[in-house]
Amino acid sequence: MQGHTPFDLTARTLSGCGLSAMMSRRGHSVNGEAIIRSIGLLRERGNGLGGGFAVYGCYPHYAEEFAFHLMYYTPRAQEETERYLDEHFELVHEEHIPTRPVEGVDPSTAPALRRYFLHPKPLKLAESMLPTAEDYVLRAVMEINVRLDGAYVFSSGKNMGAFKAVGSADQVGRFYRLEEYQGYIWIAHDRFPTNTPGWWGGAHPFTLLDFAVVHNGEISSYGINKRYLEQFGYQCTLRTDTEVMAYLLDLLLRRHQLPVDVACTVMAAPFWRDIDALAERDPEKAELYRALRMVYAGALVNGPFAIVFGHRRGMVGLNDRIKLRPLVAAEKDDWVLLSSEESGILEMCPDPDRIWAPRGGEPTIVELDADVFPAVPSAVTRADFGPLAPQETTR
Amino acid sequence: MSTSYIPPEFRWTNDTETCCRCKRCIKQCGWGALRWEHRVVADQQACVGCHRCEVFCPESCITVLPNPTFYRPNANWTLRHRKNVYRQAESGGVLLTGMGADQDFPVLFDSLFLDACQVTNPSIDPLREPMELRTYLGRKPEQVEVAVAADGRVSLKTPLAPNYQLAFPIIFSPMSYGSISLTAQKSLAMAAEALGILWNTGEGGLHEQVKPYAHCAVVQCASGRFGVNVEYLHAGAAVEIKIGQGAKPGIGGHLPGEKVTADVSTTRMIPLGSDAISPAPQHDIYSIEDLRQLIFALKEAVDYQKPVGVKIAAVHNVAAIASGIVRAGADYVYLDGVRGGTGAAPSVIRDNLGIPIELAIAAVDQRLREEGIRNQASLIAAGSIRSSADMAKAIALGADAVAIGTAALLSLGCTLCQKCYTGRCSWGITTQDPELTRRIDPVWGAERVANLVHAWAAELEEMLGAMGVNAVESLRGSRERLRAVGLDDRTLAILGVKPAGVGA
């Protein structure tokens, strides 16, 4: 299928990992220095075979264009992809993605890296009969990734970008010169693949439109999550758990228009026992949870996971429902910080106001303040299933 | 019998040294194979090898063995073929049999192996951690819409179609009062109630004694329409249209007049001693649009308050048929594979028509997914689910739940002697003779059946835990958790399963 990609993409990559993230509720931007240092501290959690970042707010000059980041493994892949992009999009700007040589990122394994700032061609969009430009972009990403050998779109959102490579995450950050970018959300990931092919595209984050996901753990329900998503036209081409996460989020949040907290309830569903108990106190709400589990059974993410996903309006940290993977959260002024380890947080912010460990299945939802970005209220919390008692330490 | 060229199938022997001459064996034999002539004497031809006498002999002095008669071996003209020819030469009849196919059919379940977690993802200990087997049968919307109030409170906007909540992904398969005894049926009904699962009336109406358990019964509407009226439809938890049965696809069923006792006649609402004929097909269904008409006739009759499902035999074109059934409005599709059981079927039909359930469930689940309508109906897999492993594999291939018939009857004492159609079952299961039916005390029977289901559920939890998931929906349709040994590529493709040795 992927004749020119020098790796077997039919083998699913299993991995353990570390992750860190930070976001300003006020939309204040910082450069990548802090996040690179934080993920660098967690290097023991990875094995030097994959690292990556997502940053939101990094392309203010092209904020309304879809920013495509592409990896090309052959010149022909680039030719074909650019022909495809020409046919389907209006190109506003294109350039090489700037890099610098660093130790740990092997240039011999590197694909050509380019980025394009695009609009769908209005006539093509109309002809496609797709409801939105986002659906059109989604289809284009799928087509390039599935059909065009040796080409891979690894970022396609607006005013955000993903940067990833084989190497340790901090080395990857330096390779992409991320201390030169500014963003209000930074998400980083260091990877421990267990059967790595050394494929750059296999590193995290995985992105789709504005969604970027980093993930620690292996999804034990991958088989059914993948088949569930296929019903909605998602093709899991990369055979990684994390790709599944990205598509689930796209389905639940963008296509089914579920509020973020409700989508989290789908992926890390409360137990029936707790829903039954809730039914006595709040039957209406229990009915909602029951319906979500019945309808979205195929979207329940089972097995160990800690994820951080970003979207234009904010970021969310989420654990599996029995907390098999670690996640620590902290607050400092308008900043919220997440990391696999407390040390990772302290590297970004040595004196947080509050630091706590979210409960299993309880999302940590961070959104831009309403005056910065209009937000919908959120209401579903783990408080529905007992007293909210995070292990909290005040510093 | 003196004209029969067929030697007895079994050899009944009794150790006269230890025999206490209690004659219990004679009483226990429903087939009249034993009589008293100063000692117990057997009519070897009449013995069906059901082992009732053997189990109930207080001195354990009875042995029932296959008759060691030796015929010249012939791999082509097996003894089975020769015997059938003799029987048909004697009777001129279509040969009847009972229970599921006994031939050496390939069982694909036995070529499939489940996954387990090691290091990269953890197994979950079902002894300590929650394990969820709850399953809902019925139609689900494609997505949920929620309303967010000004105060942030989220509520459900999408109305849900009626679904039945099962505590375990197991239900009992349809077995009518008539084909089985009331005591056997009541055992299943009581077990279903205690377990929080469903039993199924089959096409035999609802007897007064099992009406208290109608709230957890699937009430069947088959071609004979026996016992079907508004009260019956309203009484059940779900309504099922029976199109076919795995053991006898495409043909109907006859309950012979001699099994239509006064009580059976009341329940079926037909005259005493008259044949109860369930013809094939249903005469108001000659095409898929007619099925839609009947589905909605039933939904109208129950005012859309209960799921309406359709049971079919797994046949060659099962995927397209199931898709049509879902589009016709069925809330669940019950697939019955070629190895499924029956109370009576022509053996030529049972042993030659239909396809195995493994392939059917895989093909149907995949087809419904490709068409984007998998959410619209639940899938029930049946047709010889012999163990919790078969159940787990059927669920991994795509079933929401499995239905068990033979396994449930085995738990009541059945030994698979295959003589259900005679109405003489010594175990009191497939008979209407009050002397025999009272051998099953429903309280005792329900406990044994419930034990079986609890045991399978516990085993399923163990398997889920080993696979690192704590809800059965994470196994449902997850063919990634199956690997196959010794299957050809085409079969693997249909099953959607990789060969063992291939990793993730």
Place this chain on the structure above:
Amino acid sequence: MTTTEQVEADQQAGVVIDAAGLHYRDLNRRVRELVAAGETALTLRNVRGQRYIGDGLTGKDVRITIHGVPGGDLAAFMDGPTLEVFGNGQDAACNTMNDGRVIIHGHAGDALGYGMRGGSLFVRGDAGYRVGIHMKAYKTQIPAVVIGGCVGDFFGEYMAGGMLVVLGLDRKPGQRLVGGYLASGIHGGEIFLRATPDALPRAPYLSSEPVSADGLKALTPRLRAFADAFRLDADELLAGPFTRLTPISHRPFAAKYAPA
């Protein structure tokens, strides 16, 4: 029509529903709601193809008048009410009906009275294929289907009980009273055909004889009701001649099977 007659007619009509353009689900829901609220007289106007009218409806005193052509499964699973159709009927009327009366003033389609267990179906005109299949009787519940005109093939197939009657009124030249494969698989019930035995097909599983005094006694109340429903002369109908068909055996397939 005088004012008094109009008032009387309106009173008889009861609640009037204009069914034009209504989906069957909405129409039947309204019917169910009205009946649940205690209405006993309903008139449905402009009915065109709406299925399941009277489906699963109960109540002996409920009377629904239907103007137009109701769709399939009219009175399916019905238990008690009376439906009168001023128009033609479609397929599968009185499917598995338990009790009640259905009167159709025109002709009707295939598979009428399938698995019917009680009550009566009167069709003034002709009926289609597979009428009266697998009807059954139990104790006092004896279903009856009376067809004023002629019927198609497979009439009374698998009949297990009840009464089937074909009158052959307004028969056109060359039109057969009943079609082929008459009552195959019959194992209960009785069929009355308004013809002499020699004018009818014979079958080895059927006993066919001129109607006896007893037979006529069973037939008479049904025919009087039929005549009453359509304002026909009952005595003229009863003058016959009638042939009564009954099954030779109530176990027609007993000899077909042998133990394996």
